[in-house]
Amino acid sequence: MKAKWRIVLILVILLGSLLILSSGTSIPAQAYEIRDLSWIKIPDYSSSDFFPIEKTIQEIMTRTQNEVADTPKNPQYLLLKWSDYIRYIDTGMVLPDRQLDDLIYLVTVDVIRRPWEVPSRSLGGLINPEAAKNDPALVEHFTSHQDIYIFDAKTGEALGFGYTPYVMILPKH
Amino acid sequence: MRIHLKKVLKVLLFILLILIILPSVIFAANNFNYFGKGYIYWNTTKHWIGGAAIFANPNPDYVVQSQAANHTLWVNTNNTDTSWNEVGYSKGWYLNGRWDTTVRTLYYAWCYPDGTYYEYRSSYPVGSPGATHSYKIVYEYGAWRIYIDNTYQGGSTQPLYAKYIQVGLESLYYGNSCRVVYSSGLQVNEDGVWKGWSGNLSSIYQSPGYHFSWVTPLYSSNDWNDY
Numbered sequence: 379m380k381a382k383w384r385i386v387l388i389l390v391i392l393l394g395s396l397l398i399l400s401s402g403t404s405i406p407a408q409a410y411e412i413r414d415l416s417w418i419k420i421p422d423y424s425s426s427d428f429f430p431i432e433k434t435i436q437e438i439m440t441r442t443q444n445e446v447a448d449t450p451k452n453p454q455y456l457l458l459k460w461s462d463y464i465r466y467i468d469t470g471m472v473l474p475d476r477q478l479d480d481l482i483y484l485v486t487v488d489v490i491r492r493p494w495e496v497p498s499r500s501l502g503g504l505i506n507p508e509a510a511k512n513d514p515a516l517v518e519h520f521t522s523h524q525d526i527y528i529f530d531a532k533t534g535e536a537l538g539f540g541y542t543p544y545v546m547i548l549p550k551h
Numbered sequence: 552m553r554i555h556l557k558k559v560l561k562v563l564l565f566i567l568l569i570l571i572i573l574p575s576v577i578f579a580a581n582n583f584n585y586f587g588k589g590y591i592y593w594n595t596t597k598h599w600i601g602g603a604a605i606f607a608n609p610n611p612d613y614v615v616q617s618q619a620a621n622h623t624l625w626v627n628t629n630n631t632d633t634s635w636n637e638v639g640y641s642k643g644w645y646l647n648g649r650w651d652t653t654v655r656t657l658y659y660a661w662c663y664p665d666g667t668y669y670e671y672r673s674s675y676p677v678g679s680p681g682a683t684h685s686y687k688i689v690y691e692y693g694a695w696r697i698y699i700d701n702t703y704q705g706g707s708t709q710p711l712y713a714k715y716i717q718v719g720l721e722s723l724y725y726g727n728s729c730r731v732v733y734s735s736g737l738q739v740n741e742d743g744v745w746k747g748w749s750g751n752l753s754s755i756y757q758s759p760g761y762h763f764s765w766v767t768p769l770y771s772s773n774d775w776n777d778y
Contacts, residue, residue, distance in 0.1 A: 384560065437648025468669050470661075472694040472706035475674050499660070500668040502625055502635050519633055519666045526669070527645070536645035540669035 410523045411544040418466055418549035420458050423481050429534035431455055431483045438527065442489055450489040450525075456548045457483055457531060466549060467526075468540075481531035486524050488545055493520040496541055519543075590625075590717035591739065591751040601689030601740030602626040602716035606640060610681035614642050614652045622734065625717040626688040628695060628709040634664040635715075636695045636707060638686045644672060657684065659697045661707040669707075675699045689740055713739075716748075 435453050442450040461478040464471045493501060493510040501510070501520060510516040522541035529536055593599070604624045613621070623639030637660045644654040655677050660670035678684065687698040696706035718734045737748045 434647045439648075441648055441650075470663055470708045471669070472696060472708065473703075474671065474705045475703065496668075499623070499637075499641075500662065500670070502627070502632070502637070502662055505633070516633075522666070522668070527648075528671075534647065536647070536672065538669060538671040539645060540667065542668075543666045 412547065413544050414547045415466055415549045416547045420456065420462055420549045420551055422551040423457050423459075423531075424551075428457070428481070428531045429483070429529065431485065431529060431534070434529065434534065435485055438485065438487060438525075442487055442525065446489055446491055446495045448490040450487045452488040453485065454487075454548045455483055455485045457481060457551075458549070462549075463528070467546070476537070482537060483527075483529040483531055484548065485527040485529065486546060486548060488524050491522045491525070491541060493517060496520070496522065500541055589719060589753065590715050591748050591753045592715045593752060596630070596712070598711070598742045599713040599716065599739055600711060600743065601687065601745075602713065603685065603687040603689075603736065603738040603740070603745065604718045604734050605683060605685045605736040606718075606734050607683045608640055608655075608678055608680050609642070612642055612655065612680050622720045623718070624686045624688060625715070626695070626713045627715040627717075628711070628713060629664050630710075630712055630714050631664070632715055633666070634662050634709060636661045636688045636697060636709070638673075638688060638697045638699060638704065640677070640684075657699055659699075659704045661695070661709070663707065663709060671705060673699060673704050675702055675704065685736065 435455060439450055439453060458481070459478065460474060460476050460480050460482060463482060463484060464474065464478075467484060493505070493516060505516065505520065510520060522543055524542045524545045526538075526540040526542060527536065528538040602624060606622050606624075609621060621640050621642050623637050625635050625637045627635040639658060641656050641658050642654075643650055643652040644656045644658075645651070646654060657673040657675050657677050658670055659673055660668065662668045685698075685700055687701070688695060689698070690696075690711060694706045694708045697704040716737075716739055718737060738745050739748060739751065740746075
């Protein structure tokens with residue numbers, strides 16, 4: 379009987395360890411802001427001539443799942459002009475090196491990325507992801523909740539990407 | 552029966568140790584950052600409103616891992632190290648939904664004080680390996696504006712001033728062959744006047760195997776990985 383309990387105990391420890399390891403992190407997700415932009419109406423520019431973005435979104439979801447501990451969810455996409463993009467999305471952007479009337483696909487995926495799960499280039503030159511692990515303030519500052527991608531509507535070329543500490547609900551057509 | 556039970560327990564404990572230790576080792580190995588870069592900074596506020604550098608495209612070209620930056624000019628904003636604008640060269644970019652390391656491009660980016668990061672592919676021609684570009688980030692007309700070869704790229708509205716100006720490279724992979732990356736013409740814009748880096752506090756990040764040195768003290772530099 380005693381031996382059986384030992385085995386049960388070991389199995390419980392094993393299963394517990396597996397659960398901890400598979401979760402990828404023991405740090406709870408902090409609260410984040412939701413920016414509901416669904417009240418904004420963007421004209422429907424859809425055309426059969428445009429790049430089919432759905433397959434790209436599927437690739438993004440698959441790759442993201444392999445990169446982070448969290449499960450990516452709620453993919454959204456919107457066809458809009460650069461001028462709308464800097465008016466509603468990257469609102470601090472000064473004019474880009476693109477024509478403001480050019481159409482782009484904006485794709486977002488809700489996913490939690492810790493500082494060590496984003497490309498190091500997005501931490502700037504002075505923040506080391508390893509050091510950030512031990513600094514709760516940096517972990518909080520550089521934990522993002524939504525991935526952003528921008529694609530040329532005609533060619534499908536990736537024109538930009540980003541990570542935001544908030545989650546946007548995109549405007550509607 | 553009792554001996555058999557001990558063996559089972561030992562095997563289970565061994566598996567447990569492997570499950571705990573191995574992922575930690577792999578995780579640590581994959582996430583260590585390697586730097587080769589230099590920067591200037593101030594401790595007593597200076598009105599730095601821009602930075603500039605000249606880079607030659609890597610020749611031969613090389614790939615840095617995990618979307619790290621091949622070489623970049625960073626100009627921090629808001630008197631902090633957690634917000635900035637940057638511009639540089641990248642061997643790698645998204646192709647559809649995947650990161651493709653065969654794509655060569657110039658890029659510009661910024662991180663706002665709230666931690667929001669945006670990065671954009673420049674439409675400016677990247678040029679061949681060894682081609683030289685000048686990079687500049689300067690606060691003009693109420694915003695930080697980014698230039699490549701004096702051609703406007705984009706910019707962000709962020710608070711003044713720059714506390715750090717950095718040039719260099721970063722990588723998550725120690726073994727890449729980064730033979731030569733040059734940066735020169737390092738300048739800082741103080742109160743509207745461009746000047747060399749000399750006379751300012753300076754420092755160097757360098758992981759083992761990466762080197763960053765000044766060709767002319769505090770004015771120009773080169774960095775490389777000696778492997």
